[in-house]
Amino acid sequence: MQLTDDDTLLFIGDSITDAGRDRADPASLGDGYVHEIARTLRERTPDGAGPRVLNRGVNGHRVYDLESRWGTDVLDHRPTVVTVKIGINDTWRRYDRDLASPVAEFEACLNRLLAATARELSARLVVITPFLLPTGPDQERWFEDLTPRTDAVLRAAEHHGAQLVRADLVLPHAAQDRPPAELAPDGVHPSPAGHRLIADAWLAEVAPMAPAPRR
Structure with missing residues (x-):
């Protein structure tokens, strides 16, 4: 299904999605993968709108924070494509604040959000997996x-028929050819190059370029 100028794409998540957006400006996209996706889609549109x-x-934000604002920040906008990227803070807070987010509760919450979206909207669902490029032994243990x-994110996405963007595969694969810090200096927050990789993975999954006509 090709995206058109009539589509509304809504991205929701934590700081990786936020990427420094101006909260006082509802149209602000920040400087991360969302901005890169929007720019690419505009460039593909003949009139530059997209x-x-x-x-x-x-x-x-963790998944529970998303749930508290899902109605006003997602459903009220009536988007046609909803992309969710969440999970790393649910892990991180366990290690820096001893704040638990049991996987079963996390999965149940994400399922509720996806189910509510499917029930209230006829939107395409897209889920971006959490990822980590460890900067040292302390972060290595986060994988437990x-x-x-x-895995819970993958199950929830499959259960609700969401398209998957595997950031957990794309970024580690790219890090095989360069220092991981070039893609995520603190292991979590992407650099411009890391954001571009996420954007390209989203575009390949959700809005692939139509093949050029054969001559």
């Missing part, structure tokens, strides 16, 4: 929490 794009990422959480 779909409407909304960024509703908020730094620091993040790996089962990523």
Whole structure:
């Protein structure tokens, strides 16, 4: 299904989605993968318009924070494509604040959000998996929490027929050819190059370029 100028693409998640957007400006997209996706889609459109794009990422948020604002930040905008990227803070807060987010509860919450969206809207669902490029042994141990959480994200996406963007595969694969810090200096927050990789993975999955006509 090709995106059109009539589509509204809404992205929601944590700081990786937020990417420094101006909260006082509802149209602000930040400087991350959402901005890159919007720019690419405009460039592909002959008149330079492209779909409407909304960024509703908020730094620091976990899945429960998304649930508290899902009605106003997602459903009220009646988007035609909803992209969710969440999970790394549910892991991170366990290690820096001893704030638990049991995987079963996390999965149940994400399921509720996707189910509510499917029930209230006729929107395409897209889920971006959480990822980590460890900067040292302390972050390496996060995988004991993040790996089962990523599995939960995969199950929820499959259950609700969501398209999947596997950031957990794309970024580690790219890090094989360069220092991981070039893609995520603190292991979590992408650099411009890391954001571009996420944007390209989203575009390949959700809005692939139509093949050129054969001559």
